[in-house]
Amino acid sequence: xxxxxxxxxxxxxxxxxxxxxxxxxxxxxxxxxxxxxxxxxxxxxxxxxxxxxxxxxxxxxxxxxxxxxxxxxxxxxxxxxxxxxxxxxxxxxxxxxxxxxxxxxxxxxxxxxxxxxxxxxxxxxxxxxxxxxxxxxxxxxxxxxxxxxxxxxxxxxxxxxxxxxxxxxx
Amino acid sequence: xxxxxxxxxxxxxxxxxxxxxxxxxxxxxxxxxxxxxxxxxxxxxxxxxxxxxxxxxxxxxxxxxxxxxxxxxxxxxxxxxxxxxxxxxxxxxxxxxxxxxxxxxxxxxxxxxxxxxxxxxxxxx
Numbered sequence: 383x384x385x386x387x388x389x390x391x392x393x394x395x396x397x398x399x400x401x402x403x404x405x406x407x408x409x410x411x412x413x414x415x416x417x418x419x420x421x422x423x424x425x426x427x428x429x430x431x432x433x434x435x436x437x438x439x440x441x442x443x444x445x446x447x448x449x450x451x452x453x454x455x456x457x458x459x460x461x462x463x464x465x466x467x468x469x470x471x472x473x474x475x476x477x478x479x480x481x482x483x484x485x486x487x488x489x490x491x492x493x494x495x496x497x498x499x500x501x502x503x504x505x506x507x508x509x510x511x512x513x514x515x516x517x518x519x520x521x522x523x524x525x526x527x528x529x530x531x532x533x534x535x536x537x538x539x540x541x542x543x544x545x546x547x548x549x550x551x552x
Numbered sequence: 553x554x555x556x557x558x559x560x561x562x563x564x565x566x567x568x569x570x571x572x573x574x575x576x577x578x579x580x581x582x583x584x585x586x587x588x589x590x591x592x593x594x595x596x597x598x599x600x601x602x603x604x605x606x607x608x609x610x611x612x613x614x615x616x617x618x619x620x621x622x623x624x625x626x627x628x629x630x631x632x633x634x635x636x637x638x639x640x641x642x643x644x645x646x647x648x649x650x651x652x653x654x655x656x657x658x659x660x661x662x663x664x665x666x667x668x669x670x671x672x673x674x675x676x677x
Contacts (some may be wrong), residue, residue: 391581391582392582392612392615393615394610394615395610395611395612395615396608396610396611396612399610424619427615427618427619428615430609430610430614430618431608431609431610431611431614431615432610465582493578493579493580493581494580494581494583494584495581495584496581497581504578
């Protein structure tokens, strides 16, 4: 089953492998990235620090959509991991069409000079990403900000786009 | 952790140790972080070989340095500890080639993980 969707610009790193994976009993991480799915060298590097009990798959958005039935019904506990919200928009539409509940989407880490809007302590987004997150929310995805597994999670309500303001706007 | 290790080592070996600190800033994007690291590494490689010491495999620091592992004159070690860092300073001052230094430091770092009670013959079975 798909246990968690995670957006983290650091992708596979200590917070994920040492915190979220054991906490959620994840045994399969699917990195959703059209770019990384085509880069075996980066894939090899990213897998070096993953515990041997955890399988890592690299899939394009299309491949994830094609495999959605299998990922949803497997007894493996799956985390879908992306470095930005966009790849999850198509997924949320597909889950909607299948009338399936979406797993919680955890926004872990998003930073950068072009990410002006603050959603949480460690989560900032661009205008385009704000639109993507708004679409996810409209598709029934519950959004929370939470970097480390022991951090308090903050629920995210999508409102009107404004740079450098809090996220909770009506 | 890197600046803490540096300060502890400099307090013992002096400020002129050939040790430099790169810490991942929480508010940088991966691209900004990588660019900052690459700029620092290029500058250091102009002066000689570079040994990269990171905390553990799979963390953000190791993700930053691993793309450089095939570069000439660069070696990467994980699980850095204080004895390893002290020895690395000695080997750098002796101008030991970085490949040889890396092999020796893995062994040296491991050797210096000791249970004190066992050393004193007082360990529980």
